[in-house]
Amino acid sequence: MRRAKPLLGTLVSIDVDGVEEALFIEASDRAFARIAAIHAAMSFHEAGSDLRALARARAGDTLPLHADTRAVLQLALAFETQSGGAFNACCAATLVARSLLPAPDDASSPQASTLAEAIEPLPDDRVRVLRPGWIDLGGIAKGYAVDSAVDELLRAGVHDGIVNAGGDLRVFGGRCTTIHLRDPRSPGVTLSMAEVQDMACATSAWSLTAPESKAAHVVGPLGDNAPMSVTVFAPSCAAADALTKIVWLRRDAAADLLRAHGAHALMLREDGSMHRL
Amino acid sequence: MSTLRWLSGAALAAPTLVQAAQYATLDEAARRSFPEATAFREQLVPPAADEHRAAPWRMLVALKGEQVLGVVVADAVVGKFELIDYAVGIGHDGKLRNVEVLAYRESHGYEIKLPAWRAQFVGKDAHSALRVGEDIANVSGATLSCTHVTDGVRRIVAMVERLRTSGRL
Numbered sequence: 001m002r003r004a005k006p007l008l009g010t011l012v013s014i015d016v017d018g019v020e021e022a023l024f025i026e027a028s029d030r031a032f033a034r035i036a037a038i039h040a041a042m043s044f045h046e047a048g049s050d051l052r053a054l055a056r057a058r059a060g061d062t063l064p065l066h067a068d069t070r071a072v073l074q075l076a077l078a079f080e081t082q083s084g085g086a087f088n089a090c091c092a093a094t095l096v097a098r099s100l101l102p103a104p105d106d107a108s109s110p111q112a113s114t115l116a117e118a119i120e121p122l123p124d125d126r127v128r129v130l131r132p133g134w135i136d137l138g139g140i141a142k143g144y145a146v147d148s149a150v151d152e153l154l155r156a157g158v159h160d161g162i163v164n165a166g167g168d169l170r171v172f173g174g175r176c177t178t179i180h181l182r183d184p185r186s187p188g189v190t191l192s193m194a195e196v197q198d199m200a201c202a203t204s205a206w207s208l209t210a211p212e213s214k215a216a217h218v219v220g221p222l223g224d225n226a227p228m229s230v231t232v233f234a235p236s237c238a239a240a241d242a243l244t245k246i247v248w249l250r251r252d253a254a255a256d257l258l259r260a261h262g263a264h265a266l267m268l269r270e271d272g273s274m275h276r277l
Numbered sequence: 278m279s280t281l282r283w284l285s286g287a288a289l290a291a292p293t294l295v296q297a298a299q300y301a302t303l304d305e306a307a308r309r310s311f312p313e314a315t316a317f318r319e320q321l322v323p324p325a326a327d328e329h330r331a332a333p334w335r336m337l338v339a340l341k342g343e344q345v346l347g348v349v350v351a352d353a354v355v356g357k358f359e360l361i362d363y364a365v366g367i368g369h370d371g372k373l374r375n376v377e378v379l380a381y382r383e384s385h386g387y388e389i390k391l392p393a394w395r396a397q398f399v400g401k402d403a404h405s406a407l408r409v410g411e412d413i414a415n416v417s418g419a420t421l422s423c424t425h426v427t428d429g430v431r432r433i434v435a436m437v438e439r440l441r442t443s444g445r446l
Contacts, residue, residue, distance in 0.1 A: 002414065004300045004378035006363070006423035006430075011378060013300065015414045025309060167418045178284070182418025188294055188358065188383060190416050198279045203417040231417055235279040264281055276283065 003028050007035050008142055010166025014149065017160045017175065027156035031149035031163070038145045041066040042137045044092055044101050051137065054119070055092070055107035057129040062122065070125045072137050072144050072238070073115070079140070079242045080115050082257055086249040087242055090115045092134035101136065108132035142168050143202055143241025150237075163237075170200035170237045184228040184268065193231065193266060200237035204244035205229035205268075227251075227267035227275070234263035252277065297382040298413045303337065303364055306377035307349040310366025311339035314346055325439065334436065338446075345369050348446065350433045351379070354425035359383050363426055365433045371441055376430055381413065 001024045004013040012035060014028045043049045050069040057063055065073075079087040093110045095101040111131045112118035118133030142165050149163045150172050160173025171177045176197050180190035184205040205228055230247045234240040239261045247254045247265045255277050258265055265277040301309075307317050317337040324330040339346040347368040354361050360382045366375035440446040 002298070002300055004298070004381070005376055006361075006378060006426040009427075010423050011361070011381060013298070013378075013414055162414050164414050164416070166423075167416065169415070169417055171415075177415050180416045182416055184418070190294075190418070192284050193417075194284055195282045196280065199281055201417045205418060229418070233281050262279060264283075266283075 003032075005032050007032065008039050008145060008165050010142075012149075012163070012165045014153070015162045015164075016153065016158050017173075019158050023157060027153050027158045030156055031152040034148050034152050035145045035165070037066075038068050038141065038148060041069045042072060042141045044104070044134075044136050044138075047104070047106060051092075051135050052104060052106070054127070054129065055104055055110070055132070055134050057132060058108060059129055059131055061129045062126055063129065064124075064126050067125050068144070068148065069137075070121060070127065072141055073119060073127065073135075074121055075144070075238055075242070076137060076140055077115050077119075077121070079246065082260070083246045083250065083254070085114060086246045086254075087139065088114055089135050089137055089139065090118050090133045092136035095136055095138075096134070104134070107134060110134040139245045140238055140242045142166075143200065143237035143239070146170050146200065146237035168200075168202040168237055168241055171196055172198055179233075181229065181231055181266070181268070185270070185272070194233065196233060199233055199235065200240045201231060201233050202237060202240035202244050203229060203231040204248060228270050229268040231266045231268075232258070232263055233265075234261050239263060247277065297380065299380050300378050301364075303335075303349070303351050303379065306351075306364035306366070306375070306379060307337045307339065309377060310349050310364075310375040311346050314339040314341055316340045317349070320348075322436075322440065322445075325436070328432075328436070334433075339366075345446065347374065348437060350437065352429050352433060354429045356422065356425050361423070361426055363429065365430050367434060367437045369441075369446075371434075371438055373430070373434060376426070378426070 002013060002015040004011055014031060016024055040046060041050045044051050050065045053063055076089040090112050092101055096103045110133055112133030117131050120128045120130055122128055146163050146165050146168055150170050153161060160175055162169060162171050176195055178195050179193050179201050181193045183189040183191055230244045232240045232243040232247060234243060243258060243263055246257060258277055267275045317339055320336050320338055321333040322336060323333045335351045337349045349364055349366045351364050362379040364377050364379055368374050
């Protein structure tokens with residue numbers, strides 16, 4: 001059984017096996033609602049979101065946040081530390097400058113250049129603002145939303161399925177699934193990459209049909225011989241999502257961090273060559 | 278237990294055309310929007326003069342006995358490569374109840390007719406292996422945009438609001 005909704009700015013689908021329709025509808029309703037709530041809390045576009053509240057805050061303010069936002073910020077801080085700064089969620093000002101995000105008209109001027117400079121997580125879902133910062137969680141929140149949807153499905157009694165948020169996906173339960181990669185050289189074609197069980201996968205790519213997107217989504221120096229597409233397999237979709245950005249910037253130097261997360265990466269270059277990490 | 282097995286280089290060279298996914302029928306979307314409904318009545322609504330639209334809107338009016346619970350409106354939007362059928366459930370109070378994607382189709386047909394496109398597979402025994410996929414559930418890659426659906430939902434909400442306020446619903 002399957003179902004899809006437009007969420008997170010993309011098509012989010014839930015495919016499951018072995019359950020009655022009534023249970024599927026109830027469980028998928030909960031999973032979709034959880035994704036919608038995560039989107040509302042972590043959208044830089046929405047003035048009512050946690051991220052916009054953080055962008056308005058002044059140094060020394062203490063803000064109550066949604067538990068999900070707090071959890072994603074904590075994950076983003078950990079990836080920033082582990083990647084030596086390659087993963088940087090405090091990048092919204094750069095994305096605004098590239099017109100990838102709208103300029104907020106109600107924000108303090110951004111001063112922090114890393115997440116660790118910007119916030120300090122406190123107990124009880126609060127954070128302290130150290131220096132005002134414009135935070136974008138686009139590099140990790142979609143993966144976290146997929147993981148949260150899987151949690152909701154499991155809690156509701158659905159034990160086997162796939163949640164796919166526009167290409168960031170997680171396979172859970174006993175099924176063995178072949179994961180295909182959309183070929184960035186030709187978006188109508190997919191290539192079989194790997195067979196997985198209980199595994200998440202995320203891809204970050206630019207497309208030949210939209211070359212202007214080449215480096216638009218990555219903040220940092222790309223260097224020579226950059227890949228067109230980076231796919232990361234990891235036990236959680238949040239980790240897969242975050243690690244794609246780190247592999248873009250660090251490439252082979254990201255191997256140890258991938259191993260530490262039980263993750264693997266595949267880079268595809270414009271000439272069609274593949275490189276696994 | 279998380280496991281991963283890379284497929285061989287040959288499998289990577291055997292491309293599949295992403296094609297379509299069917300998620301729900303309009304009837305299923307209607308029942309999911311209004312589980313308490315006892316009947317649905319089909320109604321066609323001609324587009325208003327200021328709507329740039331040739332076809333009438335197809336909608337199902339959700340009923341519980343004689344009482345109108347709301348409507349479910351079907352629509353389709355066309356993106357760069359994709360066609361998305363979707364349905365929007367709106368309560369009699371004008372509130373959005375549910376948005377359900379019914380079907381997703383990609384059209385890259387023109388692309389495979391281009392010699393340059395075909396040339397990339399020469400020597401990889403790929404022509405024979407070019408399969409037509411039926412699924413996008415297990416495809417990873419650059420994010421599809423659903424902006425057109427979001428815009429479509431907004432248009433439908435406005436259209437239903439006009440019907441409500443003019444007493445035609």
